[in-house]
Amino acid sequence: MQKNAYFKGLTIPLLLLLPQLAITIVFFYWPASQAVWQSFLLQDAFGTSTEFVWFENYTELFSRPEYFKALVNTAIFSTFVCVLSLSIALLFAVMADRQIRGAEIYKTLLIWPYAVAPAIAGVLWLFMFDPSLGMLARGLQSLGIAWNPRLNGNDAMILVILAATWKQISYNFLFFLAGLQAIPKSVIEAAVIDGARPWRRFWTIVFPLLSPTTFFLLTVNIVYVFFDTFGIIDTVSGGGPSGATQTLVYKVWADGKGGTDLGGSAAQSVILLIMVIGMTAIQFRFIERKVSY
Amino acid sequence: MAQVTLTNVKKVYAGGVEAVKGVSFDIPDGGFCVLVGPSGCGKSTLLRMVAGLETISSGEVSIGSRVVNQIEPADRDIAMVFQNYALYPHFSVYDNMAYGLRNLKTPKDEIDKRVKEAARILAIENLLERRPRQLSGGQRQRVAMGRAIVRKPQVFLFDEPLSNLDAKLRVQMRVEIKKLQRALGVTSIYVTHDQVEAMTLSDKLVVMNGGQVEQIGVPSDVYRKPASKFVATFIGSPPMNILPAHIDGPGIVALGDAILEARDLRQNLTEGTKVEVGLRPEDIEIASEGAAGTLPFDVEFIEELGATQLFHGKLSGLPFVMQAATDVVAKESKRLWITVDPDRVHVFDATSGARLGRV
Numbered sequence: 001m002q003k004n005a006y007f008k009g010l011t012i013p014l015l016l017l018l019p020q021l022a023i024t025i026v027f028f029y030w031p032a033s034q035a036v037w038q039s040f041l042l043q044d045a046f047g048t049s050t051e052f053v054w055f056e057n058y059t060e061l062f063s064r065p066e067y068f069k070a071l072v073n074t075a076i077f078s079t080f081v082c083v084l085s086l087s088i089a090l091l092f093a094v095m096a097d098r099q100i101r102g103a104e105i106y107k108t109l110l111i112w113p114y115a116v117a118p119a120i121a122g123v124l125w126l127f128m129f130d131p132s133l134g135m136l137a138r139g140l141q142s143l144g145i146a147w148n149p150r151l152n153g154n155d156a157m158i159l160v161i162l163a164a165t166w167k168q169i170s171y172n173f174l175f176f177l178a179g180l181q182a183i184p185k186s187v188i189e190a191a192v193i194d195g196a197r198p199w200r201r202f203w204t205i206v207f208p209l210l211s212p213t214t215f216f217l218l219t220v221n222i223v224y225v226f227f228d229t230f231g232i233i234d235t236v237s238g239g240g241p242s243g244a245t246q247t248l249v250y251k252v253w254a255d256g257k258g259g260t261d262l263g264g265s266a267a268q269s270v271i272l273l274i275m276v277i278g279m280t281a282i283q284f285r286f287i288e289r290k291v292s293y
Numbered sequence: 294m295a296q297v298t299l300t301n302v303k304k305v306y307a308g309g310v311e312a313v314k315g316v317s318f319d320i321p322d323g324g325f326c327v328l329v330g331p332s333g334c335g336k337s338t339l340l341r342m343v344a345g346l347e348t349i350s351s352g353e354v355s356i357g358s359r360v361v362n363q364i365e366p367a368d369r370d371i372a373m374v375f376q377n378y379a380l381y382p383h384f385s386v387y388d389n390m391a392y393g394l395r396n397l398k399t400p401k402d403e404i405d406k407r408v409k410e411a412a413r414i415l416a417i418e419n420l421l422e423r424r425p426r427q428l429s430g431g432q433r434q435r436v437a438m439g440r441a442i443v444r445k446p447q448v449f450l451f452d453e454p455l456s457n458l459d460a461k462l463r464v465q466m467r468v469e470i471k472k473l474q475r476a477l478g479v480t481s482i483y484v485t486h487d488q489v490e491a492m493t494l495s496d497k498l499v500v501m502n503g504g505q506v507e508q509i510g511v512p513s514d515v516y517r518k519p520a521s522k523f524v525a526t527f528i529g530s531p532p533m534n535i536l537p538a539h540i541d542g543p544g545i546v547a548l549g550d551a552i553l554e555a556r557d558l559r560q561n562l563t564e565g566t567k568v569e570v571g572l573r574p575e576d577i578e579i580a581s582e583g584a585a586g587t588l589p590f591d592v593e594f595i596e597e598l599g600a601t602q603l604f605h606g607k608l609s610g611l612p613f614v615m616q617a618a619t620d621v622v623a624k625e626s627k628r629l630w631i632t633v634d635p636d637r638v639h640v641f642d643a644t645s646g647a648r649l650g651r652v
Contacts, residue, residue, distance in 0.1 A: 186379035189346050194393035194440070195367035204392075208383045 032273065038266035057267040066243060067251070067268075074247040077161060078225040084165040086217060089172030090210075094202070096173075097180040107177065114170035118231030125163035126236050153244025156237045160245050163236055164229045171224075172217050179213030180206070219283045223276060248272055295357035295370075295447040296322045297343065297480055302352035304338050304504075312338045314504040315352065320497060323478045325471070327495035329485055331527070335504040337452060340484045344373050344450050356448055367396075372441035373450040377457060378433045380425040380440075386412075387421040390439045404443075411439040414473070431462045438470070442477065449474070451483040455490065467493060488528050492516065500524045518557070518639075522646035525571045525639055531603060533571045533639070534613050540566040546640055549609040551588045555638035557650035568649060571639035574603065577615040580632040587630040590615065592623050604629070 007013050014021075042053040061067050096107050113121070128136045131148045140147040147155055183206060191201045207214075227249050233239060239246035239254055246254065249272065256265030297320045304313040313335040320326040328336040341347040343354055345366030353360050361369050372393070380389050387408055394404045412418045415435040425433055434454065441449055454470070455463045471494055474481050485491055491498055492512045500507045500515060500523075508520040519525035519533075526532045541547035543560045548570060555570070562568075580587040588608055596603040597619075604615045604623055615631065623629060640649045 184377065184379065186375045186377055187381060189344075190373070190375060190379040190381070190440075191392070192346065193344060193366050193371065193373050194444075195396035196392070197367075197396075200396065205381060 035266045035269045035273070038262055039270045040263075041266075042263045053263070057263040058271075061264055061267050061271075066246075069243060070246050070248050070251045073157070073243075073245065074226070074249075076157065077164070077229075077245075077247055078222060080161045081164045081168065081225045081229070082218065082221045084161070085168040085172055085221060086214070088165070089169045089217075090176050090214075092169070092173050093176035093180055094206075096177055110173050111170050113167055114174075116167065118167060118228065119235045121167045122163055122232040122235030125159060125166070125232075129159050129162075151241055153241055156241060156245045160229070160233050160236050163232045164225060167232065168221060168224055172221065175213055175217055176210070179210045183209050215283065219280065222279055226272065226276065295480055296320065297326075297448055297482065298353075298355045299339075299343070300353040300355075302339065302342060302354060303350045304335070304342060304347060305350040312504055313342070316501075316506050317352075318497075318499060318506065318509050320480055320482065323480055324497055325474055325481045325483065325495055326497040326499060327483045327485060327491045328499045328501060329488060329491035329527075330501035330507075332486055334501040336484045336486075336501050339501075340450055340452055340482055343448070343482060344371060345369055370447040371450055372444045372446040372448075373452065374437045374441050374454045376453040378425070378437040380433060380436055382425050384424075385421065386417065386423050386425070386428070386436050386439075389425065389436055390443050393440065393444050407443045407445075408439075411443045414442070414476075415439050430458050431466065434458060434466055438473070442473070447480065449479050449481040451481065451485075453485055454483075456485070456487070463490075470494065488530065492528065498528075500527060502527075518648070519571070520648050522569060522571065522641040525641070525648075529573055529575075531574050531614050531616070533573050534608070534615075535641075536570045536572070536608065536611055536613070537643070538568050538570045538640075540564055540568060544635075546570055546638070548588065551586070551609075553586060553588075553633065553638055554635035555640050555650070556635040557638070558640050559649050562649065567643040569641045569643050569646075571641060572633050573637065574614045574616040576633055576637040577617075577631050578633070579617070579621060580630045582630045584630065584632070587632045590629045590631045592625055592627055592629055595623060595625055 039057050040052055040054060042051045042056065043049070092110060096103055096110070116124075126134075128134045129147070131137050131141075131150065137147050146152075150156070187205065187209070188201065191205045196204060226247075229247070230249055230253065233245055233247060233250050234253075237245040239250045248268065252265050252268045252272065255261045255268065299319065300317050301315045302313060302317070303311070303315050305311050316335075316339060318326075328339060330336050338347060342349050343356075343361075345361065345364065349362050354362060356369060356371070381392065384392065390408045390411060391404050394407060399407075408421075409418070412421055415438055417432060417435050417439060420428060420432060420436070425436065428436065434457075437454070451470070455466055458466060467490055470483075483490075483494055485494075491500075495512050497509065498512045498515050499509050502523050508515055508524045515524060516528055519528060522535060526535065536548055538546045538548045538553075540558075540562045541552060542564060543562075544555055544558045546553050546555055546558070546568060553570065590604070590608050590613060591606045592604045593606040594604075596605065600619070601616050602619055602621070604617060606613055617623070641647065642649055
């Protein structure tokens with residue numbers, strides 16, 4: 001039973017909300033509305049004239065195969081990063097949840113990668129897998145695996161997936177660990193006495209009870225791979241070779257900054273915006289209701 | 294069905310803390326054993342060692358003819374009812390009860406038969422499709438019991454199963470647990486800190502304190518002949534009055550000026566030895582003023598309980614309680630003269646607290 005306190009009138013609540021509202025409006029709604037407005041405009045190459053062109057930027061976008069390629073890249077990239085970072089983090093969390101010596105140190109160390117800036121993380125992985133300098137790349141080559149992310153699009157994709165996954169594992173690990181620790185110990189003990197072996201116990205009891213955490217993390221991870229991986233992609237591959245690792249968000253930047261197609265870039269970001277709104281709505285409407293106990 | 298035997302069972306935690314300091318007792322097949330004691334006395338740890346949820350540091354636990362120290366909880370053929378029920382929140386009541394049987398790969402129709410049978414016994418047939426959070430505390434308790442009985446285990450383990458229920462429901466469930474255990478005849482170990490539950494449920498009562506067994510026995514014996522001052526004050530409500538005294542002769546103790554006969558008292562004690570005398574509030578009778586073997590009791594406060602009344606006050610300056618029938622007339626701040634049946638005078642060693650006399 002929750003008790004709410006109410007204010008009379010609107011002045012005090014508005015005043016209390018003002019700082020938050022100001023930040024939201026200045027940093028979120030204003031740029032977003034600018035992007036929407038920009039997406040209906042077309043500028044000439046020198047920025048001297050601007051024309052209102054309705055949906056021309058959008059129709060132009062959908063007629064270009066590169067855009068669909070970026071869409072497919074994003075799908076591959078986000079699926080792999082989400083699945084890998086969630087499952088590896090879950091595995092680590094399950095390990096850390098057991099009462100073992102040194103568990104505290106293990107937990108602390110696992111959190112570190114989260115503190116590394118995306119661009120730095122990208123550079124680290126780039127070095128390790130650099131075809132001529134990288135230790136791991138040399139290892140691969142000595143095993144007879146031809147490895148060159150600078151030339152091979154698949155290699156480049158694998159590399160950005162690895163870097164982006166590595167970076168996100170810590171975050172997911174923290175939430176999974178908290179989720180695991182929130183499961184009452186006696187429920188697990190009841191399952192032990194009910195004769196469920198560890199593997200079966202995990203899939204029939206622990207994993208279902210963890211599902212609210214899993215779905216929360218799924219949403220956060222999708223947003224992460226869609227937007228926050230820009231730094232990693234930029235330092236690791238720069239979207240290349242020949243657009244093999246160009247995701248939707250990277251293309252927004254590349255077209256707007258490099259290609260100086262501000263209208264097209266704005267149209268792409270509006271589409272991204274709609275995608276994220278859609279996914280968040282699905283999360284809140286259906287999934288969250290289904291998984292809460 | 295099986296006999297459970299504990300032989301010198303110890304639990305030492307990693308930090309060197311000894312939670313259970315060598316406990317031995319056995320429970321006959323079909324017996325109902327209650328472990329009772331204050332919190333931290335090691336009773337739950339002991340139960341969890343029988344369940345296999347805690348490792349046994351030393352000693353032996355056997356169920357039936359099998360030593361189970363190294364056997365997984367699942368293979369010990371036990372079922373446990375937890376304090377907070379520990380139902381699986383994402384399963385229906387039916388699935389909660391069926392889970393253990395499914396893990397054993399029991400045929401489907403057999404599972405169905407057993408779950409329905411348990412539901413009928415516990416009167417929860419209409420709840421089978423519900424989720425635990427849609428149930429009241431008492432209903433959850435029944436489901437937890439149901440989950441234990443469908444397994445048809447050799448031993449039931451109860452870890453304070455009633456402490457989350459309100460007082461009225463607790464009394465009702467207590468009676469039901471006892472009836473159910475009698476009907477099924479399954480050997481049971483029940484942990485509680487509630488001495489009323491302990492007295493009413495058990496046919497073997499184990500009183501624990503500080504990781505050790507203080508007394509083992511039939512509840513009425515534990516009540517009538519407590520082996521130590523701890524047991525004497527722990528079992529019985531309101532608790533036994535304890536008063537300092539000294540030995541005044543064979544079978545005689547002196548409380549200040551008053552002399553009391555204690556028939557159970559060991560005869561060979563030196564006169565003047567300091568002891569403590571225990572008198573149960575319900576054993577005290579009102580006597581006529583100044584008669585031999587009577588004690589002066591200054592009533593300060595009267596508590597009406599309906600069926601009886603409690604007189605609180607001072608006896609030779611120390612707090613004292615007596616229970617009286619409702620027709621006894623007393624007034625607050627008046628002196629009463631009381632006496633006790635010599636068979637019901639308990640004498641304990643002043644330092645060790647051990648009973649000085651027959652147990």
